[in-house]
């Protein structure tokens with residue numbers, strides 16, 4: 247199957263930063279942006295320039311630093327947003343204004359208090375206004391998946407005619423199911439053939455834990471850009487996680503017919519940096535970058551891995567800049583225990599090993615971590 251190149255639009259510094267309690271300073275945004283460039287992301291959404299003086303400075307600092315990635319900032323369909331955004335992006339090698347406007351009935355009526363015709367007019371005006379100020383304009387129909395596809399198609403057509411070259415149809419509240427999202431994207435493409443001439447993008451939230459599945463369904467439905475964040479941080483339950491999408495595409499690229507330009511060896515470093523600067527801990531069992539993602543305690547698994555890594559691993563952790571571990575615990579087997587002893591420099595006769603392993607199991611059964619030196623006080627260097 248031929249492979250489509252999927253652009254990775256990283257919004258760690260914008261949607262990710264919108265997670266409660268995160269306030270990245272401009273120099274921290276630059277540090278993360280540098281790491282995102284090492285990863286090889288195509289677009290860095292650096293912030294929402296009009297939202298605060300600090301965020302304006304953050305977007306400007308990233309725009310001045312980024313070398314290979316396009317730098318984007320989010321804007322409402324307001325003059326002040328677009329002017330602030332364009333000013334913050336002025337020094338970028340390549341600049342993108344990302345305009346969003348809601349298209350769902352509940353957002354239009356209750357939040358925006360705009361008639362559908364006014365939404366179309368605002369979209370038209372804002373895309374044209376932004377297009378005069380930056381290299382490219384992305385338009386997002388906020389809450390697209392709870393919107394009428396006919397209306398979304400009309401707004402997309404308007405935005406494209408006004409000059410948008412990237413159109414994003416987000417699952418803003420994480421409501422869609424994968425097959426529904428794919429069906430929705432196909433339906434809007436059918437209703438708006440102009441979408442064939444622009445980059446169609448997906449942006450999924452994780453309220454039902456489906457953000458990555460929905461993003462992959464969107465790739466299957468033909469999108470060419472995926473919006474995501476390092477460690478999956480973002481509004482509420484977060485966004486689709488960059489590392490999960492990238493590795494799903496890498497490991498299952500043949501099935502998906504897709505590839506990205508991401509260097510997997512930078513994933514571990516990116517995850518650790520974002521964890522440190524945001525203060526948002528990565529859950530132990532998080533796919534790809536969690537502490538347990540390549541940790542194997544169960545004896546049967548350890549035994550299999552010691553014979554052949556592919557028994558229980560579908561990725562090479564070293565390729566991601568993280569390590570495999572074989573922690574010893576109540577589920578561990580004699581094989582891994584013997585190896586841990588040997589690695590600690592403890593030489594044991596067969597009977598000694600049997601006795602030590604029995605003692606280890608008794609202690610491990612209590613549920614507390616067991617250090618080898620408890621078993622071999624004289625033999626293990628502290």
Ligand code: KIV
Pocket residue numbers: 261320346386387388389414416417418419449451
């Ligand atoms: O979730 C969303 O709809 C967004 C848009 C601004 C793209 O973050």
Ligand code: ZN
Pocket residue numbers: 261416418449451481
């Ligand atoms: Zn979002």
